[in-house]
Amino acid sequence: MEGNIFEKILGQDSLFTDRKAFDHAFEPSRLPHREHELDGLVRNLVDALNGHIPSNMLLYGVPGSGKTVVTRYVLRQLEEKGKEMVKPVYTSEINCRNVDTKYRVVQTIATQLAKRGDSPIPFTGWPTDRVLETLISRMDRAGGVHIIVLDEVDNLVDKAGDALLYSLTNLNTLLKNSRCSIIGISNDLNFTQQLDPRVSSRLSQEDIVFHPYIASEIENILVERAKMGIKEQILEEGVINLCAALAAQEHGDARRALDLLRISVQKAEQRAQTKVGIKHVRLAQSQLEYDQVTPVLKTLPLHQKLVLFSICLNEENGLRNISTGDVYRTYVDACKKIEIEPLTSRRVSSLLNELDTLGLIMAKNVSKGRGGRSKQVNSAIPKAIDAISLMSESETLIDEASLGKYRLQSHL
DNA sequence: TGTCCACTGGAAGGGAGGGCTT
DNA sequence: AAGCCCTCCCTTCCAGTGGACA
Numbered sequence: 039m040e041g042n043i044f045e046k047i048l049g050q051d052s053l054f055t056d057r058k059a060f061d062h063a064f065e066p067s068r069l070p071h072r073e074h075e076l077d078g079l080v081r082n083l084v085d086a087l088n089g090h091i092p093s094n095m096l097l098y099g100v101p102g103s104g105k106t107v108v109t110r111y112v113l114r115q116l117e118e119k120g121k122e123m124v125k126p127v128y129t130s131e132i133n134c135r136n137v138d139t140k141y142r143v144v145q146t147i148a149t150q151l152a153k154r155g156d157s158p159i160p161f162t163g164w165p166t167d168r169v170l171e172t173l174i175s176r177m178d179r180a181g182g183v184h185i186i187v188l189d190e191v192d193n194l195v196d197k198a199g200d201a202l203l204y205s206l207t208n209l210n211t212l213l214k215n216s217r218c219s220i221i222g223i224s225n226d227l228n229f230t231q232q233l234d235p236r237v238s239s240r241l242s243q244e245d246i247v248f249h250p251y252i253a254s255e256i257e258n259i260l261v262e263r264a265k266m267g268i269k270e271q272i273l274e275e276g277v278i279n280l281c282a283a284l285a286a287q288e289h290g291d292a293r294r295a296l297d298l299l300r301i302s303v304q305k306a307e308q309r310a311q312t313k314v315g316i317k318h319v320r321l322a323q324s325q326l327e328y329d330q331v332t333p334v335l336k337t338l339p340l341h342q343k344l345v346l347f348s349i350c351l352n353e354e355n356g357l358r359n360i361s362t363g364d365v366y367r368t369y370v371d372a373c374k375k376i377e378i379e380p381l382t383s384r385r386v387s388s389l390l391n392e393l394d395t396l397g398l399i400m401a402k403n404v405s406k407g408r409g410g411r412s413k414q415v416n417s418a419i420p421k422a423i424d425a426i427s428l429m430s431e432s433e434t435l436i437d438e439a440s441l442g443k444y445r446l447q448s449h450l
Numbered sequence: 451t452g453t454c455c456a457c458t459g460g461a462a463g464g465g466a467g468g469g470c471t472t
Numbered sequence: 473a474a475g476c477c478c479t480c481c482c483t484t485c486c487a488g489t490g491g492a493c494a
């Protein structure tokens with residue numbers, strides 16, 4: 039054995055010229071097919087440059103429809119232009135998936151506005167009101183217009199309720215020397231229904247809906263990024279096409295399309311091939327599916343796992359479109375085998391709905407006349423994934439043996 | 451036309467557990 | 473430690489329902 043083990047791979051010619059072009063955080067210089075949405079944001083935010091308060095906004099759209107990237111793009115330009123004006127513009131962006139309590143959101147914004155000599159606000163410990171007061175005084179000290187972006191704001195409301203949004207949309211009545219406007223970004227179109235009507239009317243003074251990209255639009259985006267990020271001439275005919283089509287099926291998610299293309303190229307690279315073909319895209323597709331489903335499956339609560347397990351088991355035995363009753367009976371059996379108390383059918387019916395929302399099963403209500411009304415349930419987990427062993431593998435309460443045994447018996 | 455099946459899904463309430471105040 | 477409140481998960485109860493069939 040000679041040489042360093044990294045050398046072989048390190049020296050290998052990469053098919054990428056710039057991986058960053060496929061990064062989720064990458065900010066392109068052009069945003070094709072989002073002109074309309076961009077325009078909406080610009081028309082509203084231009085008020086900030088005139089020293090007026092822009093309306094609060096809510097941006098809606100499926101994941102990967104460009105909400106965050108468009109907002110960032112507009113805000114960068116706004117800040118730049120703001121430097122030339124008398125009244126400065128400050129922006130802060132918070133991702134509410136990571137920062138998901140009232141305290142932490144306010145603390146984060148206030149910390150961004152800190153100046154040298156300000157005493158730091160602790161991560162925890164202060165009453166939330168005091169943090170809010172600090173934020174207000176810092177905003178006033180800075181003056182101008184503050185734009186606060188709350189990305190994935192539906193997360194925040196799920197976990198912390200609308201108290202924060204109430205305070206934030208109320209800031210302008212407390213600020214003396216500055217103004218503030220809120221931009222909420224949400225994947226969920228019905229998100230405002232969870233809010234207090236007073237909050238929702240103040241927050242969604244102006245709504246912009248980001249429509250999902252259609253396949254041809256995704257194609258354009260991919261072509262552009264491919265030019266930036268990967269070598270010329272290595273993509274075989276139809277690769278971009280397929281990536282775009284697959285992502286368009288997934289509700290027009292451009293991010294997914296970029297992931298697909300990136301992983302396809304990686305797959306080719308790993309195999310030391312110089313061309314990326316359709317088969318690499320297929321590989322990438324199943325890799326993505328696997329990565330998406332596995333963590334969800336593994337972290338499902340016990341009873342939800344058992345319900346899903348019952349569905350998968352029936353399907354393994356060739357039964358599709360099974361009814362709630364069938365699922366429940368299998369589920370009760372499974373519970374007995376591993377000696378735990380089954381939940382009621384009412385509860386299981388709710389669990390089925392939850393699994394449906396998670397996208398792990400497909401359920402639809404059907405009536406079979408005298409046969410009664412029920413749900414038709416099918417697993418939505420890609421066939422390539424062995425859901426049953428994934429579920430038992432991670433479950434300490436049901437040890438693999440008991441599930442395995444049951445599986446064996448039901449096959450006989 | 452009415453019946454009736456096998457559920458669905460809303461409403462209300464119990465109780466365990468976590469966090470906060472006293 | 474005690475008391476309180478809130479949230480989550482779950483149960484119980486039950487009215488409501490789409491459509492095949494008598």
